[in-house]
Amino acid sequence: MKFSFMNKLASAFAAVMLMTASLVQPAAATDPNLVLDRIRDSGELRVPVMIGEEPGYIRDRDSGEWGGFYMEWANDIAELLGVKAVPVETTWGNLAADFQAKKIDIAFGLNPNPKRGLVVDYLSVPLFTDAWAIVAKPGFDKKNWADLNDPSVSLVVQKGGTMQVVAEALTPKANIVVVEDRPLGVLEMQAGRADAMVLAIFDAVQVAKQTGGEIILPAPMLLNPATIGYAREEGNEGYENWLTNWVNQQRALGLAQGKLHKSFEAHGIDLSILPPEFSF
Structure with a gap:
């Protein structure tokens, strides 16, 4: 009787252990190439394009086709992946939502932004x-942020862009005029309703040409x-690694800088x- 009871107890313990082990088994690892394979299988690399953001994004008035150096980079990457770059019209402020809705696969020229970074990953290079x-x-004679x-x-500043974050952080006492896109900001400048427009310096070159304004790099630079x-999604590790390799080659061979100059x-x-103290 005692031997039978001990056998039953041991069997019950073993059954509990097996059940517990099955519950705590680690989940299957996500394929690190999931996103990269999805893009290649779809045949498309969806890239955001924006009105009024020349020469990064340029829309041909006759054909409606998109060009510009950001689109050229998208085409280069798409060709290497064996897919077609497909433009998706949007704005800087809508990028995070577009990524969440899976409307776009990649975006160029982004500045690390903590708010957008909750749903978007950035290459470290x-x-x-x-x-x-x-x-x-x-x-205009004010040459520093103070x-x-x-x-x-x-x-x-443009709504939702990093330029708005910069202005609100460094010049909170200024009268900050928020506009939806760059063309509206240019109109504010041309109409004399603003003293200056905050921009990344390569965009400033284009806007200075349009408005006759002066480019200033406020100190400290x-x-x-x-x-x-x-x-940010499961399975994008392979995509990230591949893009990092591509960027490293672009920089190491001077291809990125050459494309911008051209x-x-x-x-x-x-x-x-450009101010002499700036180098890209």
Whole structure:
């Protein structure tokens, strides 16, 4: 009787242990190439494009096709993956939502943004280095961030972009005018309703040409890494690693810098007007 009871007890204990082990088994690891394979299987690399963001994004008025150096980079990557780059029209402020809705697969020229970074991952290496600048009306004499932080100063920024974060952090006392996109900011400048517009310096070159304004790098100069963003989701490790390798090659061989120079020269923009203390 005692032997039978002990056998039953041992059997019950073994059954409990087996059941417990089955409950705590680790979940199957996610395929690190899941996102990369999905893009290749779909035949498309969906990339955001934006009105009024020349020369990064340029829409041909006759054909409706998109170009610009960001689109050229997208085409380069798409070709290597054996897919087609597909433009998706949006704005900087909508990028996070677009990634969450799986409308886009990649975005170029992003600045690390903690709020957007809750749902978007950034490559740890920049594609090129930018800096924060202003395009100021002629005769504007404020050359540093402390002087710009004044209620008498009106600064234009684009809604949802990192330029808004910069302005609100460094010049909270200024009159910050938030607009939906760059063309509306240009209109504010042309109409004389703003003293300056906060921009990444490569965008400032284009806006200065449109408005006749002066490019100023407020002191202290704030360098701004322009990198690549992609959705935070399971299985994007292989995609991240592949993109990092691509960016490292672009920078090591001078391909990224060369593309920027070529694009600006093709659109009649003289990079010699950039402040001498800036280098990308």
